[in-house]
Amino acid sequence: MEQQFQIEERSEGGATIVTVSGEIDVATAPQLQESLHALIAQGRSSLVIDLLAVTFLDSTALGVLVGALKRCREQGGDLQLVMADARIMKIFEITGLITVFPIVDSLAAVGHS
Amino acid sequence: MEQQFQIEERSEGGATIVTVSGEIDVATAPQLQESLHALIAQGRSSLVIDLLAVTFLDSTALGVLVGALKRCREQGGDLQLVMADARIMKIFEITGLITVFPIVDSLAAVGHS
Amino acid sequence: MSDASEGVGLDTLGVGDRVELTFPARGDLVVLARLVSSAISARAGFDIEELEDLRLAVGELCLLALQGSDAHHGELRLEFTCTDEALDISCTLVSDGPALDAWSGGAEALQLSEQILAALVDEHGRDDQDGMVRAWLRKRRRGPLA
Amino acid sequence: MSDASEGVGLDTLGVGDRVELTFPARGDLVVLARLVSSAISARAGFDIEELEDLRLAVGELCLLALQGSDAHHGELRLEFTCTDEALDISCTLVSDGPALDAWSGGAEALQLSEQILAALVDEHGRDDQDGMVRAWLRKRRRGPLA
Numbered sequence A, B: 001m002e003q004q005f006q007i008e009e010r011s012e013g014g015a016t017i018v019t020v021s022g023e024i025d026v027a028t029a030p031q032l033q034e035s036l037h038a039l040i041a042q043g044r045s046s047l048v049i050d051l052l053a054v055t056f057l058d059s060t061a062l063g064v065l066v067g068a069l070k071r072c073r074e075q076g077g078d079l080q081l082v083m084a085d086a087r088i089m090k091i092f093e094i095t096g097l098i099t100v101f102p103i104v105d106s107l108a109a110v111g112h113s
Numbered sequence C, D: 001m002s003d004a005s006e007g008v009g010l011d012t013l014g015v016g017d018r019v020e021l022t023f024p025a026r027g028d029l030v031v032l033a034r035l036v037s038s039a040i041s042a043r044a045g046f047d048i049e050e051l052e053d054l055r056l057a058v059g060e061l062c063l064l065a066l067q068g069s070d071a072h073h074g075e076l077r078l079e080f081t082c083t084d085e086a087l088d089i090s091c092t093l094v095s096d097g098p099a100l101d102a103w104s105g106g107a108e109a110l111q112l113s114e115q116i117l118a119a120l121v122d123e124h125g126r127d128d129q130d131g132m133v134r135a136w137l138r139k140r141r142r143g144p145l146a
């Protein structure tokens, strides 16, 4: 079976870490968008999105992340991505988004991108 | 990815152990049939078919096994099956073949069915 | 996401939803039918055991339909339809070549497939109309069969 | 089985083979398209990296076609055709409802899908005829694209 889509969040220091697993696509991206918008609406605009357990993402997922990045920055925060898988990286490379997001390859490296 | 279909054989004592992995279905069963017929034609009619690494089998696979069992017995040999997976067992149960074949749940138990 | 029942939790197919898969009528491609069957059952309210039952059963449907094939012409058309209580699946051999003897695979092969279908699904059958062999099954959700 | 080249070794699809998948035009079912795409690419002479590229690309084809959908009516019809040098894939929104504005999803969504397709496949395009939105791609075997 496919790995189930899941979102978990926790606070760490001044940031909120959002851990996503499974496939982020047109079916699941709306749930991610809702979660991120809710956090940002609470003023939690320093976000770290942990994509290490994400197995697939499509343009819809990218759109949600770009939208959330903009909102975070408008509130003086930022949105960092954590990813290490070559396939996931490739999607950010071919769309040029690799230069748009602060990206690190492990949670330990967060803040140092 | 699906696990690849594979057949390996080795002699042990007076018997020939045939280890099958992957899916045995209408696409791959003919290869198994060919292997078994070749062995039996060489007079190797004491066969142990190790199905522990088989992930799926269909009626075509059952047909090949039944055919080989007959040929082994005609030559004074026998054909034992090794299986432990509940799904694989279920297929032999619902077709009544569980009482037709000598079946053991590990290679260590071979000969003691 | 789902109603948190025993299903695998991906129930996104609803009543009236229909999925169709058509592929060359060859044994080496029956794996496509099984693959789609698993994905659909998982989204139609079945649990993992039922999903495996359906994967096996759909393969047998294809074999029954393929019995009328010369293995080099024609297509298999698989249709999945969700009703309020069941998943209906049919497999039709669509061939413009001459219709072969529908059961050339022999009585034993037919019998094993029949035994498997009888054990795993609630209803099943086959018909042979104008040279089109069609095998079908119905599997109810949380059905009474063991 | 295969020619032992770098492919995943399941090459059983040949020139002229055609596979078709039709399902309700909803985002939650695009996963079916990706699943079938992977199984087919693996059997059409592509290696694992290309197979992943095609899985992503086919999802984007579906998204492009879905842009013309109100997400509650119509079907997506996906067609895979093997030619001697490539795999051709098209996705058509088949809807008997009124044709919506074909690109209601907005320019940004369209642009990301276009970027992904441009990077991953050899040719791609879309057309919109009589309210039927059709997106297509061509991926050559061991093609020249990085």
Ligand SMILES: Nc1ncnc2c1ncn2[C@@H]1O[C@H](COP(=O)(O)OP(=O)(O)O)[C@@H](O)[C@H]1O
Residues within 6 Å of the ligand: B059, B060, B062, B063, B064, B066, B067, B068, B070, B071, C108, C109, C110, C111, C112
């Ligand atoms: N699909 C099948 N279902 C049930 N029994 C089968 C099936 N195929 C073969 N058999 C049984 O196995 C025997 C062997 O048949 P077959 O596999 O055609 O090869 P062979 O006779 O050359 O070993 C048949 O006589 C039949 O009794």
Ligand SMILES: Nc1ncnc2c1ncn2[C@@H]1O[C@H](COP(=O)(O)OP(=O)(O)O)[C@@H](O)[C@H]1O
Residues within 6 Å of the ligand: A033, A059, A060, A062, A063, A064, A066, A067, A068, A070, A071, D108, D109, D110, D112
């Ligand atoms: N699919 C997409 N592709 C590219 N950019 C997108 C996509 N979706 C959204 N965006 C970008 O993200 C921004 C946010 O859009 P959206 O996700 O609709 O939500 P919101 O504006 O409510 O956060 C858009 O203005 C657009 O620039």
